[in-house]
Amino acid sequence: MTASSVWAALKSTKICRGGGLMVIGICYVLRGEKLTVYFKDGEGNELGRINMGWDGESLRAVFGGAREKAERLASILNALGAKVKARQYGNKWRVELSTDSITAIRRPEWLEAVKALVEELYRCSVIDSRKRDYLLRKLAFGPNVIEIAGVEMSVEWEERAGSEGLKIICQPGSAEAFEAVVKALKEAGFEEGVQFTAKAPKKSKYGVAKSGLIYLKIPASLWRLEELRQQGVGWAEEAVRRLEEMAKARELYHLVEGYLKLAREAESIDPRGMIVEDPERGVKAVIRDVKLAWDGIRPRVVVEYEAGGVVKSFSFTWSMYGNRRIMANVKLNKERAAVLAALTGDNELRRKKRTTLHATHLIALVKIKGVGWPLLKWYAEVKGKPERYKLLLEFANMPSQTGGS
Structure with a gap:
C-alpha cells in the first residue's frame, strides 16, 4: 500500500454559488488502488471530496452523503468541466463520474491525481499495459x-x-x-x-x-x-x-x-501615421486613414494618404468574378503603388500602373484596423454562399466585374 499527497492552488474558477468566483485547490491521497480527491478553499478548508477507483471495466468516481454536500461537490465538478448532477438513492445523495466525465476535467492537478491512480492500478496488476496506455491517452487527449x-x-x-x-x-x-x-x-x-x-x-x-x-x-x-x-x-x-x-x-x-x-x-495594425518611402522613385508619403465603404453588397477600400503636403485618396472595390475568384481592379501611380505595397506587403505592386488584386491581397488587408473584420466576414460569406452572392449582384443590377478609382 502506498500513499501520497499533493496540494496545488488553482486559478479563479467560477463556482455555481451566487455567480461569484472562488479560488479552490486540489489535493489527493492515493492508498493502494483507491484515490481520494479533496477540494479546498484558499484557507485550506474542505469544500468536498470524491473517491475514485477501478470498477472492473473503467475508472469511476463516486461520492455518497448528505444532499448539501453532494450538490456542492457537483457544482465544483461542473465548474471544472465535468457535467454531473447530484441524485438521490435511498437515504443518500450521490455524485458519480464515468471515465469520460473524469477526463473532461482538464485541470493539471486533477489530471496528475488520476494519472497517479492509473499508474498504481498498473503497478498492482489491476490493469494491463494496454489498458494503462489507453487510459493515459484518454487523460492526455480528453473527450473529443x-x-x-x-x-x-x-x-x-x-x-x-x-x-x-x-x-x-x-x-x-x-x-x-x-x-x-x-x-x-x-x-x-x-x-x-x-x-x-x-x-x-x-x-x-x-x-x-x-x-x-x-x-x-x-x-x-x-x-x-x-x-x-x-x-x-x-x-x-x-x-x-x-x-x-x-x-x-x-x-x-x-x-x-x-x-x-x-x-x-485581424485589425492588429493601425496604418494611420505610417510613413511610406520609395527612394528609387522619389516617393515619400504618410498614410492618413484606411476606411471601408460599400458599393451595394461589395466592399470598397478607401485609402487616404498625404504626399508633398497634399492629402490624396484612391479606392478599389472587391467582388467575386468568374469561377468564384475574389478580385479587385485598381489604377495606380507611383505614390498609390508605394502605399498599397506597404499595406499589403506585396512589393511587386510598386511598379504597377494598373493591376488586379487577388484574395491574397484581401487576406493581407484583414490585418488593417478599421477594415479587417468587415472584409473577413464578407470573404467568408462570399466563399460560403457564392450562388446567393451572384443572385444578389444580378438583383441589384450591378456588374460582377471589379473596379477602382
Missing part, C-alpha cells in the same frame, strides 16, 4: 467534445497520407433538438451556409430514423469563434482553449493555429 453556444459538438481529427483536417459536428436525433441547435448557433452569430451547414433528421424509406447533421465550416466557423473570444464571451474562450489543448495532445496544434491565425491577426 467542445461546447459552442451551449451545444456539445464532436471534434474529429483527420490524419491521412499527406493531409490533415478537422471536423466539428453535431448529430441531433430529433427535430426539436435539431431546431434548438440551429437556433443557438444563429443567436451566437453563426450564419447557416457561411459558418455551418445543417441537415435535419428524417426517416429513411424503410422507416428508420436518421439523425440530423450540423457541420461547422472550417475555417469560417473558427474565425467567428475567435471573434467572440476576443469580445470576452466565456464559452468561446473555453471552446478555443479546449480545441487548442486537444490539438497539442495530438501534435496537430499547427493545424488549429493555421485556422485561427487570420482571425487573431
Whole structure:
C-alpha cells in the first residue's frame, strides 16, 4: 500500500454559488488502488471530496452523503468541466463520474491525481499495459467534445497520407433538438451556409430514423469563434482553449493555429501615421486613414494618404468574378503603388500602373484596423454562399466585374 499527497492552488474558477468566483485547490491521497480527491478553499478548508477507483471495466468516481454536500461537490465538478448532477438513492445523495466525465476535467492537478491512480492500478496488476496506455491517452487527449453556444459538438481529427483536417459536428436525433441547435448557433452569430451547414433528421424509406447533421465550416466557423473570444464571451474562450489543448495532445496544434491565425491577426495594425518611402522613385508619403465603404453588397477600400503636403485618396472595390475568384481592379501611380505595397506587403505592386488584386491581397488587408473584420466576414460569406452572392449582384443590377478609382 502506498500513499501520497499533493496540494496545488488553482486559478479563479467560477463556482455555481451566487455567480461569484472562488479560488479552490486540489489535493489527493492515493492508498493502494483507491484515490481520494479533496477540494479546498484558499484557507485550506474542505469544500468536498470524491473517491475514485477501478470498477472492473473503467475508472469511476463516486461520492455518497448528505444532499448539501453532494450538490456542492457537483457544482465544483461542473465548474471544472465535468457535467454531473447530484441524485438521490435511498437515504443518500450521490455524485458519480464515468471515465469520460473524469477526463473532461482538464485541470493539471486533477489530471496528475488520476494519472497517479492509473499508474498504481498498473503497478498492482489491476490493469494491463494496454489498458494503462489507453487510459493515459484518454487523460492526455480528453473527450473529443467542445461546447459552442451551449451545444456539445464532436471534434474529429483527420490524419491521412499527406493531409490533415478537422471536423466539428453535431448529430441531433430529433427535430426539436435539431431546431434548438440551429437556433443557438444563429443567436451566437453563426450564419447557416457561411459558418455551418445543417441537415435535419428524417426517416429513411424503410422507416428508420436518421439523425440530423450540423457541420461547422472550417475555417469560417473558427474565425467567428475567435471573434467572440476576443469580445470576452466565456464559452468561446473555453471552446478555443479546449480545441487548442486537444490539438497539442495530438501534435496537430499547427493545424488549429493555421485556422485561427487570420482571425487573431485581424485589425492588429493601425496604418494611420505610417510613413511610406520609395527612394528609387522619389516617393515619400504618410498614410492618413484606411476606411471601408460599400458599393451595394461589395466592399470598397478607401485609402487616404498625404504626399508633398497634399492629402490624396484612391479606392478599389472587391467582388467575386468568374469561377468564384475574389478580385479587385485598381489604377495606380507611383505614390498609390508605394502605399498599397506597404499595406499589403506585396512589393511587386510598386511598379504597377494598373493591376488586379487577388484574395491574397484581401487576406493581407484583414490585418488593417478599421477594415479587417468587415472584409473577413464578407470573404467568408462570399466563399460560403457564392450562388446567393451572384443572385444578389444580378438583383441589384450591378456588374460582377471589379473596379477602382
